[in-house]
Amino acid sequence: MFKCALGVVAAAAALAVSGCGGGDDDAGSSASKSSGDEPVAFEWWHIQNNEPMKSIWQEAADQYMADHPNVKINITVLENEAFKSKLTTTMQGGKTPDMFQSWGGGTLKEQVDAGLVKDVSELTSGWIDELNPAAVGLYQVDGKQYGVPFNLGMVGIWYRKSLFEKAGIDAPPETWSEFLEDVQKLKDAGITPLAVGAKDKWPGMFWWANLSLRIAGKDAMAQAGEDGSFDSPGFVKAGEELKKLVDMKPFQDGFLAAPWDGAGGEAAEIGNGRAAMDLMGQWAPATFAANTKDGEKVLEDLGWFPFPMVEGGAGQPGEQFGGGDGFAFGADAPPEAVDFARFLVSSEIAEKGGASGAILPVIKGSEASVTDPNMKAVLDERAQSDFVQLFLDQAYAPAVGQAINDAVQGLFAGKSSPQDVAQQIADAAKAG
């Protein structure tokens, strides 16, 4: 019995890493390179598995097929994690869906290097300028366009207005030193200044990433992505500033074991008014509301400001940290897939998404469709941004992103010095 159990466990372990299977997917089976009125079918995988986007896109696809009777779109709607594993196994088999969810950045670059995705520079050249340049930039590899964005959000600091009032803070801080003063004011007023879910690692990484963007600057971050120079002075300084914050003990009790979402998590701290501020993306308000009994009250009490500027840093205003969603195309995708993507990001469809509050559309002029005050706050800042530093676990190779997560967690736990952190990340990046 135990022999068998051991075998099964070993097999599971082996299976887990070999990732074999998944051969029954129908991806990449489209007719290639056809034009005119020849019948064309293509595969579209997306992850908008919740309403309202699911219906908005289904209707859009139906409308497109009605307008183009020769086109048949085979839609597969997947949950985020299921999508990632299904895409990975399918790609390991050398196949790719014709049009699929992509976050751009390092993962897209790996797919480009493996020859799995299509260069759409020419197919999009006539209209890609109509989209937000920061969003478009996330889908460029070596100056070529490999994808089309439909959503772009940003990370900033959400705060409870009532708690700011209680601590006597009149206006959101604009600089890092003002921010640190406000943290102290909140502490003095007996309020937990910040919530963070360091168990999930990435919420802590957001702090390091924003400080790096403000201090080392976007060029240094791009450079480090190329040659692994995460040990340059700018990154060490970013670590030092973060350590300064951590040493003030501004976080909720047990933050090292707290997740972002769920019981005892970061979102519940803000949702229930136990902490004042939270560094998080545009998806945060919905999660705050979901983690408390009276969601409406939280949404009304929320304010947002961009990550403060650091005095003497290389970062400029208008540079933010964030990411979004878009589509990439399989190497053999028909041009119709790209044309359909253009239709999806057009004002007609994008504004439906914007009005529903589900996405922050990227086509210029569609910003007005967003009415939710919390989303508007983010959009107003985005309108002034010309650069978005993509989430690091997506911008860099996955192993580098995880190394950053791990190293920064060490800083939060007080186990690593800023020099250690910079060195650990640089080592991982240079090892490739």
Place this chain on the structure above:
Amino acid sequence: MAAPVRRARRSRARRRWATIALFLAPALALYALLVIAPILQAIYYSGFRWNGLGDLDTFVGLDNFKRAFSDDVFIGAIEHNGIFIALSLALQLPFALGVALLLNAQLKGRALLRILYFAPFVLSEVVTGVVFTLLLQPGGFADAVSPVDREWLADPGIVIYTLFVAISWKYFGFHMILYLAGLQQIPRELQEAALIDGARPHEVFRYVTLPLLGPTIRISVFLSIIGALQLFDLIWVMTGGGPVHASNTMAIYMVDWGFKRFQFGYASAVAVILLAISLLFALTYQRLVLRRDIEGALTTMGR
């Protein structure tokens, strides 16, 4: 006369082998396909630097193995598996044995207690993990009943012991049931005879019960060690191996490198190491410790 008999015997033997082969084939085929093939594949992958996409073209030989054994985090993970094994053998199994002895005695409501103690084993690991996470969060149940104020899951210094409590809560019932079954196979006459001969209760336990329970204990130890080597689910749910790798195990390390960092070659090497350790232990243990038990008869007094 002799020749036809021999031929008949030979053909009967051949038919018997044919029957055996016929019955074994499906199981063997499945075993080869689902167990042997993936293991061989993992061993093959472990020689490459491979991100899961594209071709296997960067052969690195044994580099992945060298890298694993020079990574402090992986060494730490092995140590944590070792700590779980040591704690299980030193605390969890004796505790399970104690409870089993108690519930083997004439005790009012022991059927109910048996069910109660066994119940956690029936729960899924994920449910157990979520429940314990809730109990252990700051200001939760654990803080309310504990005399000392600690961050049970957030403090890297104690998180591994907190997890051990949760793991023991889940698994001691299983070992208890094993011991109970073992205890009930021991003829009462032996213990009574020892008592009549003047042995004191603890001597009866030491010289009669314990030796006769030997085979059960050896199996229980074996299962416990294999379980501790493969620890994954509960820790993954409760801490994800953190904070700062303080509760990392080999299996968590492997999944982290495979499915978060997409270094499938390296993760395969870790899988191979985990397999080698488990296999080496299992074979050695079976050969040295379990041999007599496997050969059969429990009447050899077990020692």
